[in-house]
Amino acid sequence: MDVFDILDRLVAFPSVAGKPxxxxxxxxxxxxxxxxxxxxxxxxxEGDRSNLFATIGPTDVPGYILSGHMDVVPAGEPQWSSAPFTVRREGERLYGRGTTDMKGFLAAALAAVPHLRELRLARPIHLAFSYDEEVGCRGVPHLIACLPELCAKPLGVIVGEPSGMRAVRGHKGKAAARLTINGRSGHSSRPDLGLNAIHAMADALSAAVSEAERLARGPFDPAFEPPYSSLQVGVIAGGQSVNIIPDTCTLDLEARAIPGVDPAGLLAPVKAKAATLAANGFRFDWMPISAYPALSLPQDAALAALLRELSGEAPLAAVSYGTEAGLYQAAGFDAIICGPGDIGRAHKPDEYILASEIAACQRMVEALGARCAA
Incomplete structure (x- = not known):
């Protein structure tokens, strides 16, 4: 099978995050x-989802991990021009859910395996494929915890998220949570007998807006766009009818933090404000949704130099989106991002990758193999 046959097979699996x-x-x-x-x-x-780890070469010698996720976001948008879980090729473009994010990278890594086997590697190349990355990097921590039993400590981890085949040394960390406020229902003509959860949520919402404004004043890291940590509310929901006092309101919010800042800590002022509502008879629940740390690989790291050689370009300092690379770094492994495709094509109808991008990624993996065989 060539790389395009493999991509066809991978895309055909509707491996939506959160599903078996x-x-x-x-x-x-x-x-x-x-x-x-x-x-x-x-x-x-969870019992119905698995990570996968594979090794080509010896397991007792330090090598490199090629890391990717098998899951994709849903493809229910009506604007798709063709079946999203069937690859459609038009010239250089290969359309389908996950082609860019990130089954193109998985296909390139898998297509390189027969060549890697022929090289009789002195240093191993490992494939670490995770689940549920798209819902908060939930699967890969379990894989990372098993690494000491699976291989010698790796020299580095290459996370193949779409980066145009340009290596990236950094990204922001993220934390997301859901706040639920419970009050007391009743007829809207007697607001004195109820507890309006939406009104109460206004205090927490105001705290979120204030914190977002404060973060925009710094600290700053010019490697990022925007160059500061951020906080936003993405979803707010509550109520049944205009004449019913709403007894429940939920709010989903996230923080994205520059390196050196704890993203979960940025949400703390909102949680603290919600806690004060108890004095007025309300109850609140705070449920973390997802969290992963920032990535910050030093410019002079050996892994950065290696990717410069393999890609032919100097690594970028940072990108705005997040990946599993920060979790690998937090576990003590040098990590960097480099993969085919453009993140701007991901998570939307008619997602696509270029055939030349996948071919370039396969060449990079095979070039890494040549280094490990030397």
Missing amino acids: NGDIAGWIEAYLAEHGAKVTMLPGP
Whole structure:
């Protein structure tokens, strides 16, 4: 199978985040086993989803991890020009959900495996494929926890998120949470007998807006756009009818933090404001949704130099989107982003990747193999 055949097979699996992924993980496991890789399936605590880890070469020698996620975002938008889980090729463009984010990278890595096997690697190349990245990097922490039992400490981790095949040394961290306020329902003609949860949420919403304005005043990191940490409310919901006192209101918010700032800590003022509502008879619940740390690989790191050689370009300092790379770095492994495609094409109808981008990624993986065989 060539890289495009593999991409066809991967996209055909509707591996939406939060759903069972046995089909796609099983197919990848069988493919890798057929080509002589050592494969380990790592079931997650959910019971119906697994990470996958594979090694080409020795396991007791430090090597490199190629990291990607098997899940995709939903494809329910009506604007798709063709079936989203079937690759449609028009010239250089390969359309389909996940082609860019990030089954194109998975296909390139898998297509390189037969060549890597022929090289008889002195240093291993590992494939670490995770689940549920798109809903807050929920799967990869379980994989990272198992690494000491699976391989020698790696020299570096290359996370293949779409970056136009230009390596990236940094990204912001993120934390998201859902705040629920419970009051007391009743007829709107007697507001004195109820507790309006939407009105109460206004205090928490105001705290979020104030915190967002404060963060825009710094501290700053010029590597990012915007160059400061941020906070926003993305969803607010509550109420049934205009003449019913709403007894419940929910608010989803997120913070994105520059390196050196704890993203979960940025949400603390909103949580603290919600806690004060208890004095007025309201109850509140704070549920973390997702969190991952920032990535900040030093400019002079050996992994950055390696990716400069493999890609032919100096790594970018940072991007605005987040990845699993920060979690690898937090666990003590140097990590960097480099993968095919453009993040601007992801998470929208008619997502696509260029055939030349996938081919370039496969060449990069094979060039890494040549380095590991030297």
